[in-house]
Amino acid sequence: MLYNTLGKTNLEVSRLGFGTMRLPTKANNGDIYKEESAKMLSYAIENGVNLIDTAYSYHSKNLGDNGESENFVGEFLSENSLREEVLLQTKSPSWLMEDFRDFDRYLDEQLEKLQTDYIDIYLLHSLTVPEWYKVKDLNVLDFLDDCLSSGKVKHVGFSSHIEVDYLIEILDEYPKWEVCLTQMNYLDEYYQSGAMGLNYLRQINVGSEIMEPLRGGRLVQNIPSEVNALWNQAEIERTPIQWAFQYLWNRNDVDCVLSGMTSFEQVKENIEIASKLDEISDNDLELIREVARTYRTFIGNDCSRCGYCMPCPHGVDIINCFAEYNIAHMMGNPKASAMQYFYLIDDDSRADSCIGCEECLPFCTQMLDIPEELRKVHDYFGEEFNHY
Ligand code: SF4
Ligand code: SF4
Known part of the structure; x- marks a missing residue:
């Protein structure tokens, strides 16, 4: 495994982080398939992955509500005495906050679910512009000050899918942000905060984590023949997944790429790619941009399959x-x-x-x-x- 320094946290973080939002589930009831998920996490940690990412709402049965992922991660780390071996990252469900006391109430509930008395990295989850203004009015920055000084949280940040101007506005309002999780892949350089957002994070030395590296699987599944034909022109042969990851790891403004892994095979493949230095040349970059231009001609809509809109209360899949x-x-x-x-x-x-x-x-x-x-x-x- 290769490691980067996560911005001003000075933490050495594996460049592949384990996202626990898409763990394998049982077909009959959607519960996490714990044995298989534990096997995946054990393998990842044994092979050098040290950032485990979860959130209050991951694997939830109701839209945006309390999910099963934190419970699973907490149980797994505690049963295997691995809490101290990893950096545990989770997220505060900003959309559920109605009162200042809610911030602390949810954090305490999360600590209990995770069976720990501290969280390494605590992010405000998926901040939209209205939610940012809402939590700011509820004095979220005082709450963050408090949880840093109490030691319940070691480092704070936020995740977001917003445009770069808003990202910078939020970053500039609080000097204690240390980590920021944004969407990036070679299709999204100019989408949401994209490349400009990453550049700004690097300038102010805030650790950068990436979500949607494979665009919800779009970059590696059902690849149009026109795209395959372009990849076949490359000087060095790589699989679509290698292209997607190495594009990110060759950027000098990316510290950690989170991957929401669903199977043991994926964990193995991702770790193998993350453990190898593989330089992307200028010609490769030109080819990647050509592939991105080609992909854009085939887009129906931008759904990234993140699942945040599910379950629909009226049953729409x-x-x-x-x-x-x-x-x-x-x-x-x-x-x-x-x-x-x-x-x-x-x-x-x-x-x-x-x-x-x-x-x-x-x-x-x-x-x-x-x-x-x-x-x-x-x-x-x-x-x-x-x-x-
Ligand atoms: S439609 Fe749902 S799954 Fe698709 S990007 Fe939006 S929230 Fe994610
Ligand atoms: S019924 Fe339609 S609009 Fe309402 S939550 Fe479901 S998908 Fe969204």
Whole structure:
């Protein structure tokens, strides 16, 4: 494993972090498949991964609510006496805060779930602009001062999908930010805070962590033949996953890339890639940008499959509706995707079950107008369905 210094925290962090938002789950009830997840985490830690990332709401059964991931991580670290071996990062559910006392109440609940008396890195989770103003009005910065001085938290930061101007505004308001988690991959250099945000983090020496390195799997699954043809022109042969990770690790403004791993094979493959120095040349960079330009011609919508909008209280399977829609655009085979759409997604969970209540909107990390996008999905596959 290779390591970087995480900005002004001075922590030595593995350049691959283990995200626990997509652990394997049981088919019958969606509970975390603990044995397999424990095997994955054990292997990762044995092979040098030292940052474990979770959040209050990961693996939650209700939209944005208390999830199972923290409990699992806490249990795993405690049972295996590994708490001191790793940097534990979790996130405060900013959207649930209504009162100053809530910050402390949720932090204490998280410490209990995680079976620890301190958190290495505590992030305000997925800050949007309105939420930032809301938590600021609730005096979140006083709360952060308090948890740093009490020792319950060692380092503070935030995660966000906002534009660069807002990112800088938040960063400039509090000199004690030490870590920031933003979205980046070679498709997103100019999306959200993108490359400019990373550049600013480096300037002020705030540790940079990356989410969505594979764009919700888009960069490694169902790859259009036009993209494969471009990769085949490369001077050095790499798999799509190697291209995606090495693009990030070759940037001098990325400290740690979080990957939400779902299978043991993924953990092994990611660790193998993270353990190898692999220099991206100027020609490689040019090729990567050509691939990004090509990908953009195939995009249906920007859903990254993060799952933050799920579960829809009205049963719409938002992620898979968008997945089939995007695969149809990528592969240029709408009929095949329409068959999958009607075969895999239940009647009550397809796009036309959306009642437009907009409850999911504040949770979308890609700022999609979800009901509007679902209407497009319905129109798109509705047409195709007429052929069957
Ligand atoms: S707008 Fe549609 S998809 Fe979103 S929560 Fe309401 S019913 Fe579900
Ligand atoms: S619709 Fe938005 S919140 Fe839902 S999975 Fe896609 S990107 Fe994530």
